[in-house]
Amino acid sequence: MHIHALDTYCPGTSPIHRLDPRVKLVLTGLFILTAALVPDREWGAFGALEALVLLTILLSSVGLVRVQRRSAVAMPFVLAALTVAFSTPGRVLWRLPLPGIPLTVTDAGLLRFLSIAARSYLSVQAAILLAATTPFPDLLWGMRALRIPRTLVAITGFLYRYLFVLADEARRMLQAREARSGAPDGRGGGSVAWRAQVTGSMAGTLFLRSYERSERIYMAMLARGYDGTVRTLSPPSLRLVDWIVGLLVGMLLAALLLLTFDA
Amino acid sequence: MELCVDVRNLWFTYPDGREALRGINLSVSPGEKVALVGPNGAGKSTLLLILAGLLRGQGTVRLFGEPLNDGNLKRMRSRIGLVFQDPDDQLFSPTVFDDVAYGPLYAGLPEEEVKRRVSWALAQMGLEGFAERLSHHLSVGEKKRVAVATVLSMQPEILLLDEPTSGLDPRARRRLIGLLAELRQTMLVATHDMRLVAELLPRTVILDGGRVVADGPTEEILADDVLLENHGLERP
Amino acid sequence: MLFSTTHPTPTPMHIPDGFLSLAVALVGWVVAAVGVGLALWRSREALGERQVPLMGVLAAFIFAAQMLNFTVAGGTSGHLLGGALAAILLGPWAGILTMTTVVAVQALLFQDGGLLVMGANITNMAVIACLVGYGVYRGVRLLVGERRWSLLAGGFAAAWASVVAAAAACAIELGFSGTSPIGVALPAMAGIHALIGIGEGLITVGALALVSRARPDLVEMGRAGSVGGFRWALTGLAVALALTLLSPLASPHPDGLERVAEDLGFIEAAQEAPFEVIPDYVFPGLSNEALATIVAGVVGTIIVFGIAVGVAALYRRRVAVEA
Known part of the structure; x- marks a missing residue:
């Protein structure tokens, strides 16, 4: 694990x-x-x-x-x-x-x-x-039980699940940048403005991948019967x-x- | 006997103009286990998405004898279990339990039945005791098995698997093939893993350029070196 | 190390518990509840069934994008906050929703920002950042027209304004709570974030440039659900004005504030500033000082807005002549 x-x-x-x-x-x-x-x-x-x-x-x-x-x-x-x-x-x-x-x-x-x-x-x-x-999933159903809007809690649940997936993608991008730039701290030349813009295009790439992932996830949800409602088991x-x-x-x-x- | 899947002259074009399927014909009888092989971009994944009612092409798609349409879409989906290639797309809930319970919950089953289905499906995939685990703590092999469990809990009649063994190390791969061999459902498996095909799937369909170019017993197809070579495949 | 995180160091924007008075924290919750309630409803209308997976994954994107950092100088690094980027790419309502869940998870999971004051943090970083950012973006696009150039300029201005507005709101809340005198907190927060905002602007431009090249349809997606750029520009302006109106009221210890200003020499400096249009921020001819300060703030905001409109009009005329 x-x-x-x-x-x-x-x-x-x-x-x-x-x-x-x-x-x-x-x-x-x-x-x-x-x-x-x-x-x-x-x-x-x-x-x-x-x-x-x-x-x-x-x-x-x-x-x-x-x-x-x-x-x-x-x-x-x-x-x-x-x-x-x-x-x-x-x-x-x-x-x-x-x-x-x-x-x-x-x-x-x-x-x-x-x-x-x-x-x-x-x-x-x-x-x-x-x-x-x-555990965060327990906090989520706790929030639901405390009458926080179900849609908001459901979105927070997705955020938590994909936070780890996308954080790993972000880390791989940073590693790839460092491997190319040759400097351990990612300085790798250029002005601050240039470095900020490069970081921006990394964020853009990450956005596109995330967007496409959300489309696949939506299909995976539909395939298992998703109908736009948020359903959960009743809490103990x-x-x-x-x-x-x-x-x-x-x-x-x-x-x-x-x-x-x-x- | 009634066919599970009956596809006639199926065409599909993506919005960007790419033709993914060009006149597919395919029928699958209950209990058959069929391999869908072919180079990348041959249309394997697209075909699976259409069979699950997630994309719509031109031509006829009949499932269990009924033409697939808006009216029976939801009912048909509950009889079909589609497992996506990337388990991070398939497992969208924070915990394993939530994910395996998702299908039964949206099928409107009572809570006790949902819980029973979850433990049954996890046991089928050798995942006893995994219910409370967090999806992001699982290894790739475990994720792939949980992904299959998420559709088994719906007790579908057909399993559509997209690259079930991709990204697995040899041991995790063996384990998964062993578990899949135990399942009795009709299966349609899109894969590049020719050893999986040889071991698990008695019938093979080769797709290339959006067309079915070969359809027959796996043994015969795998023996035809020229055919395999022509479509970028290799003997296991 | 269970507790070590690769999460970016907290910026002085996530207010922890203890720094706001209960009254300010409650007002924060009220504003946040109204903003988030509207956002839930409007984004549901625009996205339907796709709302949950799309908002959830893109909130995770904002979270992960905040981890992308770049070296500024001397060991410090800059990173994205994301309010303006979210509002431009997803539309203002979906932007508010994603930023809200990001703020909530940062507080619940990483204690980056407090729980009782979460309403205030949502107000600043989700509601205000997205409304001001989107208002400025639509304003710029309205003024200079639909060009690729205006997308990037609008993105930069929106990102900068959203960060500065959120920081100003944060300072005003600290001032109302009696935690940090507004005369110190506002210039300090606005000043620091005027610099941070440049980094935010550059990252936002980099991201928008890439997305608009690869998927121009997605850049337009954020606007699909919201016609009427003019109304959005006005909304952004209204939020900025509201902040301006609140700032002079935000000091429970006006004596202390004045003393600090005097001690630090702010007053002399302000009077000497050669570019000061309105001397000493006090409107001549008005006796009530607080009222005068408010009027000065409003007039200042309108003048800045007017200059922006004028420059844009000149630019448009030149383009028209050249064409």
């Missing part, structure tokens, strides 16, 4: 893996919503949420280090949010030691920035956990344990919010 580089699912049999995908989708959504609702500077609440997500990661046996390494995807935006540290009025903590540029970090600005970073970090860990413990009903976990964690998040707003 070959594992594709684009797979983010970590196979396993942990309790988190076995939880119903609908429950996982809803709880991940609620968790991120809770993080969004917790006001700035409520470090206790942020800490409790982090404890919850760390516990879940441990239960899932996905690996703490892996999740942390992967959560760096949000980094470019953390830099964008850094600007609030400089722009929010408040007590000056630090002055940029450059003559002529009067940039200052304020206490209010710094706390606002840290709150944003905390929310982002919490949310991205939850999303990584969802993808790492739920929720087990008792799924209900219990869903309700418990949901109540936990609600209690956390109530406590935070009460304090």
Whole structure:
């Protein structure tokens, strides 16, 4: 069995893996919503949420280090949010030691920035956990059960299936370009504009192949009775344990919010 | 006995003007296993697409004694299983289960029957335990076998296979030929694999330039070196 | 390495969770739901039964095309975002649909973009990018006529405009959320993406040139379902105007914004800029500053549009004289 580089699912049999995908989708959504609702500077609440997500990661046996390494995807935006540290009025903590540029970090600005970073970090860990413990096809029927338009889910299913096929085609094209250009990084001479246009014609070729493939797939679907409707088997009903976990964690998040707003 | 396939004077021209079929005549009786051989561009794949009702030519195409038309298209398709050459075209669902269940589901079968058909079809192709696998994790050999399972689950009376052994290594190829030999359906197999023809298919039809140039027992055709040479084929 | 991906490094366009306020995230979902709902309905009308396989495979194409990169300089590389290309080749509705599923899969599978803020990301990269891109493309083709040359020029302008518009929308959302002051975020995002947009334009032109040579029928396919280029050009203009109208309102801390602008010397720089048609972005004779800024933005957009029309008209006359 070959594992594709684009797979983010970590196979396993942990309790988190076995939880119903609908429950996982809803709880991940609620968790991120809770993080969004917790006001700035409520470090206790942020800490409790982090404890919850760390516990879940441990239960899932996905690996703490892996999740942390992967959560760096949000980094470019953390830099964008850094600007609030400089722009929010408040007590000056630090002055940029450059003559002529009067940039200052304020206490209010710094706390606002840290709150944003905390929310982002919490949310991205939850999303990584969802993808790492739920096979994408399960997410698809979970989405369908949550009333996302069936056509949209069906299109997403095709995207997922052919993502791997077309990504492999794209990689072969890049390899062929490198083999011809002689430079390992694909630089191979020419101006940036020229290189961009060559990349464009590769994208054009890929488009034509994809279009022709979609025509063959359409015929393969017709041959097996496709009539324009989206049909699927009905999803299995929720087990008792799924209900219990869903309700418990949901109540936990609600209690956390109530406590935070009460304090 | 009634013929499964009866094609009379079938012509087909692609929109770009290329003539793919030029007056094909072909009849297949129930239970026959027929090889469709000939050089690239001879019209083999086009003929299979027309028999599955996906393209329409000029001439008559009768399946199970009825002329193929818009009215009976859907019913006819459920009695015919077409397997495309590229399994990535045939397997368009994220999981093996979804793909094998597709035909029965669109035939309107009850859910229990759909599930039963899926495990039966997978077992037929030696794929027990593959239901939850993701299609993109399969090897080429496994994909080719799942592709056949996706039509077996519809329990068709005729199997139309387009290059079933292309791209397979010797072991995967042997395995597939062994499994196909077990199937009882009427078969029409377009292929370049002359050993597959010799082992599996007692009757051979040679197509060249959109015409049937030979039709007879495989043994006789494979013994005719001049005929094979003239149409770019070789003895296994 | 289960987690290593060959997926391109995240561009500063996929907003992660935590960076938008709940209100902005919800508005994003509303806009996305309306856009995607319309797109589902209209593309179904145009494509019928072929909608699902065609949209699905071409969404996978956009995803894979984003992996095709080219070296820019010093270890950095550029790649396609694809909104304009999708809208031109498939038509605006199908373009929105494919880009929506691409954004959704990027968030669900690779955490490239958040889940709660997915509505906003769909609004920026699918709805706005496709509408602005397609509007500009149809506008250019309307103005300079149906030539191969105009296909490529329209493609370049559409790609550039779609990337800059999506980035501007992203900055406005960050501004409304109080995450990044609009006075910093807007020039920074628009500036970076004005450069990225050049790469996007060149790739889009390369792709369109190849497709129009091999299958000219496919380039026309995107337009089969949508007559009325003028209406599309207006739609693109309207979306751009809406962004302009929103930008001055997007600051919950106007004091902080002004201070930063002053600190960084933006205000002086703006006043010194020799090509500034409307001084200081404030319309003379209007007391309310926010209103004045809006009017200035609108007038600015109309002037740019007018110049484009003028240049195109001159070009057409010259061609007519030569012919």
